[in-house]
Amino acid sequence: MQIAYYIDNQRTDMRIQYLIELEESMDKKNISSLIERRAQEFIDLAEKIWERPEVALEEVYASSLQMEYLAANGFRVRNVNGLSTAFTAEFGNGKPVIGLLGEYDALPGLSQKVTAQREPIAADDPGHGCGHNLIGVGCIAAAIAIKELIEKGILNGTIKYFGCPAEERFGGKRLMLNANAFDGVDCCFSWHPESVNKITKETFRAIYDVSYRFRGTTSYIAADREMGGNAVSAMELLNIGVQYLRAHLNDDYIIEYCVTKGAETSNVLPEITEISYALRADNTDQCKKLVERIGKIAEGAALMSGTTVKPEITGEYYSELYNEVLGDIVYRNMVEVPRPEYTPEEIEFADTLAETIGKFPVDRTKSYYGIVETQGSMHRGVAKQDRISYKPASDVGNVSWQIPTAMFFVATNPIGMPMHTWQATATSGSSLGYKGMFYASKVMAASIFELMEHPEKVEAAKKAFNENFADRK
Structure with a gap:
C-alpha cells in the first residue's frame, strides 16, 4: 500500500516515523481497531434509537440523532428533497464513491424489554423487531472507520452514508432513488440482522x-x-x-x-x-x-x-440483482473477520429465547444451512452463498437494480428465530445485537477498504452489474 503525503521542513522526524509505521500497519486485517476504539459511542447510538422506536416516515429522532453525530464527525450532511427523515452524509472527494445503506424505522406493536419472555415496555407501542437500530449504526461505524483512513491519506475516494427511512413500509430507498439521492454512487453495501451469517445471494423477493x-x-x-x-x-x-x-x-x-x-x-x-x-x-x-x-x-x-x-x-x-464481484468480496471478508464470541450470560439469554420459538424452526435452519459451527444457540460460522431457506423483501433490492450492491445477514438472533417478533426486539437492544452489529461494520469496512485500495475491482463490479442487468431485460 502507498500513502501519498508531502514532507516539508516543518515536519518532525517523529511525525515522519509515525506515518511510515501507519503505512506498514494499517491494512484490511486491522481496520477493526478503528471501530473497536469507538465501540461505546456506537452502542450508545444504537441504544438510544432502540429506546425511542419510530415507525415508517416518523423517524424524526433517529434521523436527527444520526445526522448530528455524522456532522460532528466531519461529514457533509444533506437532507433528501421531499423526505423529511431521509438524508445523506459524505466524506472525502473523488472516485470511487461507496455508499452504505442505513435504516432506522421500527415496527408497530413490537414493544419489548430486553428479556426472554414477553414483556412490552408499553402495550401496543412500536419496537425494533427487525433490528433497524443496529443496521444504521453498523453502517455508520464502517463509514467512520473509512473516513479516518481517507482523512489520513491511506485511502482515496468518497464514503457516503444514506439515512434511509421507511424500509418496512413505503420503500424509503425507492423514494430516495426517485429523488436522485444515489446519483454518482459507484457501489453500495448494507447488512441485516438475522439468525445466520450469510451473503444474500438473490435472497430478496x-x-x-x-x-x-x-x-x-x-x-x-x-x-x-x-x-x-x-x-x-x-x-x-x-x-x-x-x-x-x-x-x-x-x-x-x-x-x-x-x-x-x-x-x-x-x-x-x-x-x-x-x-x-x-x-x-x-x-x-x-x-x-x-x-x-x-x-x-x-x-x-x-x-x-x-x-x-x-x-x-x-x-x-424489487427482487435482488446479485453482484458476483461484490458478493465474493463480502463473503471472503465474512470468513476472514473474526465472528463474535459470547459470554455465558449471553448464551443463556439466547438459549432461553430459542425455547420460546420451539424446536422445529431451529432444526430446520440448522439442517438447511448445514450449520455445525455454533456457540449455544448462536451461529458462529458463515453459511454457503447459494443456500436460501426463505425469501423476505427489502428495498435494498431497488438499489441493486440501479447500482452494484451487496448485502449480507449477520446472526444477532438465536438460530431459527424469525425477525418481526418481540424476541427480535429483545435481541436488538441486547449485547447479542451489538456484537452482531460490530461484526457487520467490520465486514463492510474491510470490503470498502478493498475496493478503494483496488479501484479496478469497482470497475469489475460495474461490468458484472451491466452484464447481469442486460440478461434480466
Missing part, C-alpha cells in the same frame, strides 16, 4: 403493496339498496377472485391482504371501501404480472357491483 379503493353509493340496506353501487360487495368480490387465483399460482407467489376501510355498521352501505394487498413473487417481472392479473379482477369486481375502482401502488420492492 419482489413485493408490491397495492390498495384498491371502491366507490359506490351510500344507502340504507333495508330500503334502497338498489339505488347505488355496493362498495362492500365490490371488495368481497375482489377478494373471492383473488382466492380462486391462488389455485393457479405456484410456490413462487405469496398473497397477503387486509381490509383498510370497511363498513362501520351492518345496515348502511358505505360510499367507499378499501382493501390492501401485499403481493410477493420470486422476481420483479413475476410480481408486475401478478399486479396486472389482480387489477383485472378488481375491474371485474367493480363492474359486477356497480362501483368504480382506483388502484394505488403504495410500495414497490
Whole structure:
C-alpha cells in the first residue's frame, strides 16, 4: 500500500516515523481497531434509537440523532428533497464513491424489554423487531472507520452514508432513488440482522403493496339498496377472485391482504371501501404480472357491483440483482473477520429465547444451512452463498437494480428465530445485537477498504452489474 503525503521542513522526524509505521500497519486485517476504539459511542447510538422506536416516515429522532453525530464527525450532511427523515452524509472527494445503506424505522406493536419472555415496555407501542437500530449504526461505524483512513491519506475516494427511512413500509430507498439521492454512487453495501451469517445471494423477493379503493353509493340496506353501487360487495368480490387465483399460482407467489376501510355498521352501505394487498413473487417481472392479473379482477369486481375502482401502488420492492464481484468480496471478508464470541450470560439469554420459538424452526435452519459451527444457540460460522431457506423483501433490492450492491445477514438472533417478533426486539437492544452489529461494520469496512485500495475491482463490479442487468431485460 502507498500513502501519498508531502514532507516539508516543518515536519518532525517523529511525525515522519509515525506515518511510515501507519503505512506498514494499517491494512484490511486491522481496520477493526478503528471501530473497536469507538465501540461505546456506537452502542450508545444504537441504544438510544432502540429506546425511542419510530415507525415508517416518523423517524424524526433517529434521523436527527444520526445526522448530528455524522456532522460532528466531519461529514457533509444533506437532507433528501421531499423526505423529511431521509438524508445523506459524505466524506472525502473523488472516485470511487461507496455508499452504505442505513435504516432506522421500527415496527408497530413490537414493544419489548430486553428479556426472554414477553414483556412490552408499553402495550401496543412500536419496537425494533427487525433490528433497524443496529443496521444504521453498523453502517455508520464502517463509514467512520473509512473516513479516518481517507482523512489520513491511506485511502482515496468518497464514503457516503444514506439515512434511509421507511424500509418496512413505503420503500424509503425507492423514494430516495426517485429523488436522485444515489446519483454518482459507484457501489453500495448494507447488512441485516438475522439468525445466520450469510451473503444474500438473490435472497430478496419482489413485493408490491397495492390498495384498491371502491366507490359506490351510500344507502340504507333495508330500503334502497338498489339505488347505488355496493362498495362492500365490490371488495368481497375482489377478494373471492383473488382466492380462486391462488389455485393457479405456484410456490413462487405469496398473497397477503387486509381490509383498510370497511363498513362501520351492518345496515348502511358505505360510499367507499378499501382493501390492501401485499403481493410477493420470486422476481420483479413475476410480481408486475401478478399486479396486472389482480387489477383485472378488481375491474371485474367493480363492474359486477356497480362501483368504480382506483388502484394505488403504495410500495414497490424489487427482487435482488446479485453482484458476483461484490458478493465474493463480502463473503471472503465474512470468513476472514473474526465472528463474535459470547459470554455465558449471553448464551443463556439466547438459549432461553430459542425455547420460546420451539424446536422445529431451529432444526430446520440448522439442517438447511448445514450449520455445525455454533456457540449455544448462536451461529458462529458463515453459511454457503447459494443456500436460501426463505425469501423476505427489502428495498435494498431497488438499489441493486440501479447500482452494484451487496448485502449480507449477520446472526444477532438465536438460530431459527424469525425477525418481526418481540424476541427480535429483545435481541436488538441486547449485547447479542451489538456484537452482531460490530461484526457487520467490520465486514463492510474491510470490503470498502478493498475496493478503494483496488479501484479496478469497482470497475469489475460495474461490468458484472451491466452484464447481469442486460440478461434480466
